[in-house]
Amino acid sequence: MTGPILEARDLVRGFRLPGPLFGPRRILRAVGGVSLALAAGESLALVGESGSGKTTLGRMLVGLSRPDAGTIRFRGEVLSGPQRPVQMVFQDTAAALNPRRTVGASVMLPFLWNRRLPRAEAEAAARALFARVGLPPETFFARLPHALSGGQRQRVGIARALASDPAVLVADEPVSALDVSVRAQILRLFADLRAERGLATLFITHDLGVVRAVTQRVAVLYRGQVVEQGPTAQVMDHPRHPYTQALRAATPVPDPARARPTPPPPPDAAILPGCPFRARCPAAAPACATPPVLRNLAPDHLISCHFA
Amino acid sequence: MRLPLLALGLLLFCALAAPLLAPGDPLAGSADALLAPLSPGHPLGTDDLGRDLLALLIHGSRVSLAVGLASSVCSLAIGVLAGAVAGWLGGWADAAVMRVAEFFQTLPRFVLALIVIALAGPGIGKVIAVIAVLAWPQTARVVRAEIAALRGAAFVDAARLGGMPGPAIVLREVLPQVAGPVLVLAALDVATAILLEAGLGFFGLGDPNLASWGAMLNEAQQYLRSAWWMSVFPGLAIGATVLVFNALGDAAAASLDPRGR
Numbered sequence: 001m002t003g004p005i006l007e008a009r010d011l012v013r014g015f016r017l018p019g020p021l022f023g024p025r026r027i028l029r030a031v032g033g034v035s036l037a038l039a040a041g042e043s044l045a046l047v048g049e050s051g052s053g054k055t056t057l058g059r060m061l062v063g064l065s066r067p068d069a070g071t072i073r074f075r076g077e078v079l080s081g082p083q084r085p086v087q088m089v090f091q092d093t094a095a096a097l098n099p100r101r102t103v104g105a106s107v108m109l110p111f112l113w114n115r116r117l118p119r120a121e122a123e124a125a126a127r128a129l130f131a132r133v134g135l136p137p138e139t140f141f142a143r144l145p146h147a148l149s150g151g152q153r154q155r156v157g158i159a160r161a162l163a164s165d166p167a168v169l170v171a172d173e174p175v176s177a178l179d180v181s182v183r184a185q186i187l188r189l190f191a192d193l194r195a196e197r198g199l200a201t202l203f204i205t206h207d208l209g210v211v212r213a214v215t216q217r218v219a220v221l222y223r224g225q226v227v228e229q230g231p232t233a234q235v236m237d238h239p240r241h242p243y244t245q246a247l248r249a250a251t252p253v254p255d256p257a258r259a260r261p262t263p264p265p266p267p268d269a270a271i272l273p274g275c276p277f278r279a280r281c282p283a284a285a286p287a288c289a290t291p292p293v294l295r296n297l298a299p300d301h302l303i304s305c306h307f308a
Numbered sequence: 309m310r311l312p313l314l315a316l317g318l319l320l321f322c323a324l325a326a327p328l329l330a331p332g333d334p335l336a337g338s339a340d341a342l343l344a345p346l347s348p349g350h351p352l353g354t355d356d357l358g359r360d361l362l363a364l365l366i367h368g369s370r371v372s373l374a375v376g377l378a379s380s381v382c383s384l385a386i387g388v389l390a391g392a393v394a395g396w397l398g399g400w401a402d403a404a405v406m407r408v409a410e411f412f413q414t415l416p417r418f419v420l421a422l423i424v425i426a427l428a429g430p431g432i433g434k435v436i437a438v439i440a441v442l443a444w445p446q447t448a449r450v451v452r453a454e455i456a457a458l459r460g461a462a463f464v465d466a467a468r469l470g471g472m473p474g475p476a477i478v479l480r481e482v483l484p485q486v487a488g489p490v491l492v493l494a495a496l497d498v499a500t501a502i503l504l505e506a507g508l509g510f511f512g513l514g515d516p517n518l519a520s521w522g523a524m525l526n527e528a529q530q531y532l533r534s535a536w537w538m539s540v541f542p543g544l545a546i547g548a549t550v551l552v553f554n555a556l557g558d559a560a561a562a563s564l565d566p567r568g569r
Contacts, residue, residue, distance in 0.1 A: 064465050082469045096462040100484050106466075114471030157466075164470060 003076065004037035005200050006061065006086065006168045011035070011070035013056050030056040032224040033070070035294075038168060041198040043191075045211040045232065047247065048221035054204045057221070058170045061202065062088045074168070084114045087166035091173035093153035097145035103156045104130070104141035110163035129159040133189060151182035158189060162197075172204045187214050208251045212236055217300075220244045223276040226294060228308075230301035240297060240308035243277045275305070283307055312555035319549060323370045330363035334519045343535045353537040355527060361537060364519045365545055371520040372549060375435055375505040376498040382440035384494045387447025388483070394448065395455030396478050402452070409445035417442045421504060425513045432515050435508060439501045447493050454486040488564035495557030499550040506546050521546050 013031040031053040038044050048054050059065035061072060063082040072079045074086060090096035097106050104126055111122035127137040133155040145153055154174060161169055171190065175183040191214050194201055203215055211218050211232060218236065219229040220243065228241040239245045274289040275281070281288065287306050294304040322329060331351075337358035344354040352361035394405035421438045428434050455478070458464060467477050508514055509522020516523075521542040528539035 059465075062469060064468065082471075084471060087469055088465070090462045090466065092462055096466055098463045098467075098481055098485075106463075109467060109472065110470035113473075113476075160466060160470070 005040040005075060006038040006202075007073045008034060008036045008057075008061060009071050009073075011057065011060055011067045011072070013053075013060060013065065013067050030224055031060070031067075034221070034224070034226055035070075036061075036219060036226070036229075038200045038202060040167065040200055041194065042217065043194055043201045043203065043215045045203045045205060045215035045218040046221060047205055047208065047211055047218060049206060049247070051223075052221040053224035054206075054221055055172055056224075058088070058172045058202065058204045061168075062086050062170050064088070084110075084164045085167040087161040087164050087169055089154070089157050089161050089169060089171040089174045091177055093150050093157055093177060094145060096157050097153060099145055101144075102142050103145055103148065103153070104137070104143075106145075107156060107160045107163055110160060114164045126159070126163065129162055130156075132162075133159045134185075135159075149182075150178050151186060154178060154186055155189070158186075158193070162193070166199065168200045168202070170202045170204070173206070174203070175210060176205065176207060183210075184213075190214055208236065208248060220247065225276055225304065226302070227277065227304045228302065229294075230298070230303075234301060240301075240303050241277075241305050242281045242283050242308075246280070246282075312552055312559050315548075315552040316556060319369060319373060319552065322366055323373045326367045326370055330366040331360055332363055334359060334363035334367040343531065343538075345535075346537060352541050353535065355524070355535070355538050356531060361524075361541055364524055365521070365541055367519040368521040368524060368542065368545070369549075371432065371509075371515070371518050372502045372505060372546070375432060375439070376502040376549075376553070379436045379439035379443065379501040380494050380497040382436065383443035383497055384447055384490065386440065386444035387493075388451050388490060390444065391448035391451025392455055392478055392483065395452035396459060396474070396482070398456065398459070402456075405448065406452070409448050412442060413445045415442065418504065418507060421508060422511065422513065425508060430513050430515050432518065435505055435514075436501075439504055443497050443500070447490060447497070450489050450493060451483075451486055454489065455482055458482050458485055488561050491560040491564065492557040495553045495560060499553040499557075502546065502549055502553070 011031055011034045012029070014027045014029045017026040017028050034053070034057055036044070036046075036057075046054050046057065056065065060067050063072075063079055063086065066080070074083060079086070097103060104123070107126040107129060108119075108122045111117045111125050112119070115122075117125065127141060130137040130141055135152060135155050140148070140152065140156075145156070148156065157174075174190070175186050178186060187210065190201060190203075193199055201214075203210060205211060215232050217230065218232045219226050220235070220241065221227070222243045228235060228239065228244045235244060236248065239248050274291050275284075278284050278288045285307070292304045292306050294302050297303045297308065338354075339358055341350065341354045342358045343356055344350055344358070346353045350360050350362070352365065354360055355364070390405050390409065394402040420442065421435070424438050425434060459482075464477060464481060467481050472481070505514070505520070506522035506525065509520045509524075510526045512523075512526050514520045514523045514526075524542040525539060528535070528542070531538050
């Protein structure tokens with residue numbers, strides 16, 4: 001196997017919180033030393049609850065946000081700033097499209113700038129992409145975003161990302177804002193495109209159903225750190241980290257006979273030293289005061305827990 | 309939208325075709341018709357020097373529109389540029405631009421205009437410059453606020469990922485979003501500039517070689533009781549013109565909302 005197409009090493013990103021007028025500013029560490037690798041054509045899920053740092057990590061990977069420390073390499077070369085081969089699909093389909101431009105113009109934009117095509121060629125290429133993502137161009141190309149449904153807008157967003165001819169796609173909660181009925185269609189589109197173009201895809205999501213449906217590997221993020229990582233089936237069916245177990249148990253199951261216990265509610269207590277999950281962990285022990293390191297459970301299964 | 313545009317067209321036509329429309333030379337008085345009331349020969353009467361009021365009024369529209377439009381365009385240019393720089397760059401540049409804007413906003417407009425014109429001498433160019441310099445901070449503030457809010461928008465991120473360089477993003481993706489409020493402000497700027505110019509003329513600080521509505525009002529002061537037409541018609545002209553530009557601003561705001569199309 002060749003090396004990973006996109007590789008992040010020890011990424012750290014903090015945000016300054018609004019603090020008191022005097023005295024030290026508090027810093028929120030959204031991402032605290034994450035390493036990830038994505039192979040060509042692979043589909044990796046990044047899961048975790050709100051505030052776990054998923055989106056911040058995704059923004060750093062596409063170059064929209066600069067890490068405080070750590071490096072991102074694309075095909076071995078260090079990336080800084082947005083790059084044509086690494087593209088993003090956004091969560092909020094309405095906010096991701098310029099409300100004053102026709103959706104056709106939005107899809108033409110990368111052809112015009114990233115790929116320097118003349119206008120006529122850019123338009124022809126954009127129309128072809130519309131057809132590919134399932135929007136007849138004659139109907140949709142000249143429309144404004146507000147005249148489209150959420151699912152249609154997300155198709156436009158996917159077409160726009162494809163317009164840059166990327167090798168890696170970072171999809172930040174691409175279906176969480178969509179109706180359940182169109183989710184499957186959009187996920188199918190992602191799967192087809194991956195097969196067709198050999199696109200490596202990073203799915204940022206909190207929806208474990210999405211994880212199972214479209215990804216081969218999964219990385220579980222908790223408070224800015226990867227706590228477990230491995231093949232999707234293995235991690236989902238036999239989660240080893242207590243947080244992954246809690247996350248899986250929290251997924252609603254429509255069968256009351258199979259109801260599962262809910263995990264403890266998150267305390268807003270200060271972050272304790274040691275394992276980040278310590279305060280909520282059902283298996284917490286004194287040993288957890290020392291931070292666990294990410295270690296190999298199996299060659300392809302990583303975990304950060306003293307007891308797993 | 310129709311009506312204010314029609315009115316604007318009429319105003320522009322009056323100003324551009326003034327020599328053709330006006331009955332005779334506005335500054336030429338006739339000694340045998342001083343303070344003459346409305347008559348077929350002088351539809352709006354004459355002033356204390358026997359000048360035809362209709363001719364003065366039509367020629368006066370040139371001054372008002374020139375001052376209003378020119379100063380509005382100038383203040384728009386300064387304001388959009390300053391606001392875009394402040395809003396897009398943020399931080400240090402933002403603070404610097406905004407302090408300068410605040411300085412100009414704290415100056416009492418009319419008093420400053422009076423002082424500048426009194427010291428520098430009257431002249432239409434000076435009036436335009438003074439009004440523009442005083443009016444830009446308002447535009448800058450609006451542009452800055454809108455751009456600062458849009459800087460983090462997802463579609464701006466998408467444009468960056470699409471390979472658009474920063475200046476192009478500001479120009480093509482972000483600035484068109486603020487066109488609505490800015491055009492509204494520009495129209496209101498025209499209206500306030502016309503009022504300010506008329507005020508200066510009223511105080512005798514207009515250009516003495518040009519017929520202007522403000523100067524007409526200045527002369528009408530002494531004849532409020534004896535020749536009502538001298539004050540009523542220029543007053544109506546100023547009021548109507550200001551109203552037209554306010555209505556234009558509202559219409560522009562409504563038609564630029566993409567959801568309304």
